Amino acid sequence: MLNERSLSIPVDCTECPIRHRAVCARCESDELERLEEIKYYRKFEAGQTVIWSGDRMDFVGSVVSGIATLTQTMEDGRTQMVGLLLPSDFVGRPGRANAAYDVVATTDLVMCCFRKAPFEEQMRQTPHIAQRLLEMTLDELDAAREWMLVLGRKTAREKIASLLSIIARRDASINMRNVTGSIVFDLPLTREAMADYLGLTLETVSRQISALRKDGVISLEGKRHVTVPDMQRLLDEAGDDSDGGVFA
Template sequence: MTVETLAHVGCADCPIRHRAVCARCEEDELAALDGIKYYRSYEAGQLIIWSGDVMNFVGSVVSGIATLTQTMEDGRTQMVGLLLPSDFVGRPGRSGAAYNVVATTDLVMCCFRKKPFEDLMARTPHIAQRLLEMTLDELDAAREWMLVLGRKTAREKIASLLTIIARRDASLTPQGVVNTLTFDLPLTREAMADYLGLTLETVSRQMSALKKDGVITLEGKRRIHVPNMARLFEEAGDDSDGGFLS
């Protein structure tokens, strides 16, 4: 979805409406948000925010994927998170950015001028409540990712990343997560290796193994078909509901 398309789409018809920070807003609250919002587009590889920069906006990813990275003093960089559609960018009450944010694919954001958003948030419980829910979900995801990186095998790590992307992709459609899914993988093999703490060779080998065993099929370089989501959950060490097996 492009900025030009979104300019003619009302908030009620936004593709991330039911998951974004505005999910609980009433019509008057949406109108208030509409008065301080604007759309921005970024090309794949473009820097959105540099760590330490003063942020004059916050916003939600509408389409595309971005990465959160941290860079050490000696230049080493670690990917610490993914921003998927409906994820919130920026932190009210904090002037500077804590991470580098880089567009992995072409990306569109729904941005809000920061000070007006903070003022609106203070007098709009629905926005504050939804942002709290999203923050807690992000905390849960971070704890889950600690398990992925610390305890799972290389095959389970790859399967876990695929389930995360598949579930989020499915959550943006009316039918939600179904047993058979097809989605585009937004990350290169190199980016997957960086995010998972694996070598490029290991990522390629495990992707090939999942394909050989019928867990996934590859349609081109990035298009992935999952014939049985329950089996992918099992490969990730998760149950069919997406939780961890006891």
């Protein structure tokens, strides 16, 4: 999730990203044919829970459109988002019976799913599926570890800038820059969701976004529509290495 490698998928190649991501690393059509039989789509409304942590999970799949989050919750209610699923990201763990996290749709969401048992059987028969999944999982691991640095060592302002950078990068591959060269995107998360991702409170998120706006690092139209006039400036604020760390 959330890295350059994900961005490299050609978006005009098919309507179903999972073909490229998980199944069809080399677009071999005979394997696709077999998988078509076990494939189905699921739709969720904004706010709906896809699956609860600990529940039996009999499918794997990937996001077609919309956004979902992975969160962990302590008994006293403290929550930490541990993943953000954007279109083409994969959910589910071959070999695991139960979900490890709550998966929640934060916008209307369409997922392309495969029943788990046949998918695993398919994986056993076609080696490069496992290899592609391994590659994807390593990407996710890199992203998770990158995020550990954000959570453990960055200031609130740096955390916000880091999150905005990631969303900007991710969106930049789909949306165009506007005529002035600024990067423009809509925040897909509420302030509270951002706080849960960043290990902050929603008040601090709000304050730091206001501060970045006052300092000209970003500008806002409404609450969610963000313009980044100078991407390098934002990266500097995030405290990232100039090469973008894991994204290099």
